[in-house]
Amino acid sequence: VSEPVAFQEFVLARRRALLRTAWLLTGDWHTAEDLVQTALMRCYPHWQRIASDNPDAYLRKAIVNAHASSWRRRWHGERPTADLPDLPGSDEYDAADSRRLLIAVLRLLPARQRAVVVLRYYEDLTEADTAAALGCSVGTVKSQAAKALATLRARGIELTDAEQRDHREVIP
Amino acid sequence: MTLFDLQRVVPEPPDDLLDLRALESRIRRRQLTRRLAAAATTVAVVVGTVIGGIAITGSTSPRPLSPVSHLDGRLVFGQDTTQVTKTNLLADTSLYSVDPTAGQTQRLTHEADGIDFAVASPDGRRIAYSQETYGYGPAGHPTHINGAYVHVANADGSDDQRIYSCPTSSCEELVWSPDSERLLINGDHVLGPDGRVRRLCVGHCSVRSTTYDASWSPDGQRLAFQYWKDVPLDNGRSGPAGVSTVQAIGVMNADGSRPELITDQDCTAAHVTACSSDTTPVWSPDGDSIAFTRQPLSYLLPNNSLGEPMVLGPGRIDIIRPDGSALRQLVDCGVYCRVWSMSWSPTGRHLAYLTEDERGRYNVPPWSLTIIDSQTGERHSRPLAFVTEEMTPDYVWAPSGMHIAVGGRAGNGSRPTGIYVADVEAGELGQFRMLVPTGLPPITWLSRANH
Numbered sequence: 041v042s043e044p045v046a047f048q049e050f051v052l053a054r055r056r057a058l059l060r061t062a063w064l065l066t067g068d069w070h071t072a073e074d075l076v077q078t079a080l081m082r083c084y085p086h087w088q089r090i091a092s093d094n095p096d097a098y099l100r101k102a103i104v105n106a107h108a109s110s111w112r113r114r115w116h117g118e119r120p121t122a123d124l125p126d127l128p129g130s131d132e133y134d135a136a137d138s139r140r141l142l143i144a145v146l147r148l149l150p151a152r153q154r155a156v157v158v159l160r161y162y163e164d165l166t167e168a169d170t171a172a173a174l175g176c177s178v179g180t181v182k183s184q185a186a187k188a189l190a191t192l193r194a195r196g197i198e199l200t201d202a203e204q205r206d207h208r209e210v211i212p
Numbered sequence: 213m214t215l216f217d218l219q220r221v222v223p224e225p226p227d228d229l230l231d232l233r234a235l236e237s238r239i240r241r242r243q244l245t246r247r248l249a250a251a252a253t254t255v256a257v258v259v260g261t262v263i264g265g266i267a268i269t270g271s272t273s274p275r276p277l278s279p280v281s282h283l284d285g286r287l288v289f290g291q292d293t294t295q296v297t298k299t300n301l302l303a304d305t306s307l308y309s310v311d312p313t314a315g316q317t318q319r320l321t322h323e324a325d326g327i328d329f330a331v332a333s334p335d336g337r338r339i340a341y342s343q344e345t346y347g348y349g350p351a352g353h354p355t356h357i358n359g360a361y362v363h364v365a366n367a368d369g370s371d372d373q374r375i376y377s378c379p380t381s382s383c384e385e386l387v388w389s390p391d392s393e394r395l396l397i398n399g400d401h402v403l404g405p406d407g408r409v410r411r412l413c414v415g416h417c418s419v420r421s422t423t424y425d426a427s428w429s430p431d432g433q434r435l436a437f438q439y440w441k442d443v444p445l446d447n448g449r450s451g452p453a454g455v456s457t458v459q460a461i462g463v464m465n466a467d468g469s470r471p472e473l474i475t476d477q478d479c480t481a482a483h484v485t486a487c488s489s490d491t492t493p494v495w496s497p498d499g500d501s502i503a504f505t506r507q508p509l510s511y512l513l514p515n516n517s518l519g520e521p522m523v524l525g526p527g528r529i530d531i532i533r534p535d536g537s538a539l540r541q542l543v544d545c546g547v548y549c550r551v552w553s554m555s556w557s558p559t560g561r562h563l564a565y566l567t568e569d570e571r572g573r574y575n576v577p578p579w580s581l582t583i584i585d586s587q588t589g590e591r592h593s594r595p596l597a598f599v600t601e602e603m604t605p606d607y608v609w610a611p612s613g614m615h616i617a618v619g620g621r622a623g624n625g626s627r628p629t630g631i632y633v634a635d636v637e638a639g640e641l642g643q644f645r646m647l648v649p650t651g652l653p654p655i656t657w658l659s660r661a662n663h
Contacts, residue, residue, distance in 0.1 A: 069229060
């Protein structure tokens with residue numbers, strides 16, 4: 041490994057964030073770990089260039105691309121289900137139930153829509169940055185986000201965006 | 213309505229994930245594999261030049277095909293009727309056919325919803341296709357899948373009938389029997405000549421024993437199928453702790469009776485290196501062989517002897533006789549390579565398959581189409597330069613075996629690749645030429661006999 045310091049420093053500093061993003065895409069920690077490992081492995085040969093630019097953006101894109109490759113493999117693929125866990129009754133939901141519901145609902149979305157949701161509503165990327173990460177147009181991000189949100193709303197779920205989050209934190 | 217803040221809901225990852233030493237080991241192995249692959253490519257080109265052995269052909273520069281001669285029958289393909297590929301959902305994809313020689317295109321289906329799989333009957337008279345219907349949001353965009361159905365229509369699109377409602381969200385596997393009288397649906401239902409669809413049962417029809425990727429014997433009397441079974445190994449990926457699901461190849465009568473596994477293995481921790489997951493059987497046209505993809509189970513284990521946590525696979529193609537004898541390995545394209553969509557040439561001498569190879573992702577197209585001689589193992593590969601990483605290619609043999617058509621299912625927000633055609637001569641794949649710029653999978657080929 042020829043650039044151990046910079047690469048290792050990045051992995052140590054960002055591993056939790058990368059794993060959390062991958063968890064949202066995959067729904068379990070083992071697959072998330074595989075995804076992040078694959079993304080890091082692919083970025084490593086180009087690390088000098090990546091490190092001098094925006095490594096977070098490169099890694100996000102690599103994770104999304106690795107996920108796009110993995111869901112095509114039918115025998116490791118997910119099988120959508122119509123049976124969702126019960127919705128929690130109030131805003132004071134139990135964390136474990138919420139995670140279970142969240143993953144079940146995200147699995148309803150096609151992989152691309154799921155990626156848009158994760159980048160826009162977890163990573164708080166702008167539409168332009170999301171488009172750059174996914175290699176598509178801003179219009180596609182908008183339409184994909186709209187479809188994903190419509191699917192979630194049909195299941196009684198609304199996502200908080202960055203603006204709402206900031207607003208909520210200002211008001212006690 | 214429940215309000216979710218993703219940033220608050222996502223849990224913290226366990227501390228033991230993403231071990232740096234494991235990552236470094238994986239990076240070193242990848243570097244070594246890439247160096248070995250580069251060296252092997254150099255050797256193969258030199259050997260191929262000197263003694264006419266394995267030939268690895270270069271990337272192509274497609275040129276328009278208008279018109280061409282010697283192409284047989286009509287090619288059926290998908291096309292977005294709005295001319296814009298919009299979503300992962302296949303809304304507005306309809307089937308068209310084109311006479312490759314005259315270039316005349318004809319629309320075959322007229323409903324608005326999406327078509328994701330189509331296959332022509334061997335006699336060229338009918339087309340079976342699967343269709344998804346969608347629910348639409350207030351903005352008029354499709355938001356979710358309402359149902360999935362199988363249709364059968366005449367080759368010109370007339371007499372289109374919905375014959376089956378799929379219990380899952382898609383009907384991916386449609387296979388005509390050799391006599392064009394029966395249609396296998398999702399590997400476990402059969403449409404008979406009487407127009408009724410019946411369930412095939414293997415074992416006791418339990419969830420685990422459903423079949424997928426089944427293949428007719430050329431006499432139409434038997435089926436090769438993929439059987440899912442639980443084995444007492446924990447690969448950390450599926451099923452309850454301590455149990456993994458693997459696949460084995462079986463054969464049975466076409467009515468579902470007398471199922472028998474022909475690649476069943478003793479999958480225990482003591483025999484893990486001899487255990488494999490066997491998938492996608494395809495019966496040879498002469499009836500003597502069944503080719504299938506094989507992934508050694510040790511590849512799937514998180515802590516195998518190589519310390520490799522995950523591979524792309526299955527990277528092997530093996531061939532076995534229908535009675536379970538004469539098993540032999542035909543191809544091993546490597547740990548980082550995966551075999552897709554294997555099929556026999558109509559003559560039965562060659563097999564075609566797609567490979568997705570992780571090694572070359574940053575240098576060459578990730579997808580290649582290979583034709584291999586099933587007897588000598590001589591193979592010819594051609595990178596699919598027009599199919600990007602985010603697309604999924606599909607291909608089909610012409611009924612004569614003299615051509616192959618390829619297209620890429622467009623990734624979200626990207627344009628269709630178009631449909632390309634290449635000649636096949638003596639097992640060698642020629643240059644790809646563009647046939648339909650706006651075409652996309654599904655693609656299938658109607659024989660000329662009935663047109």
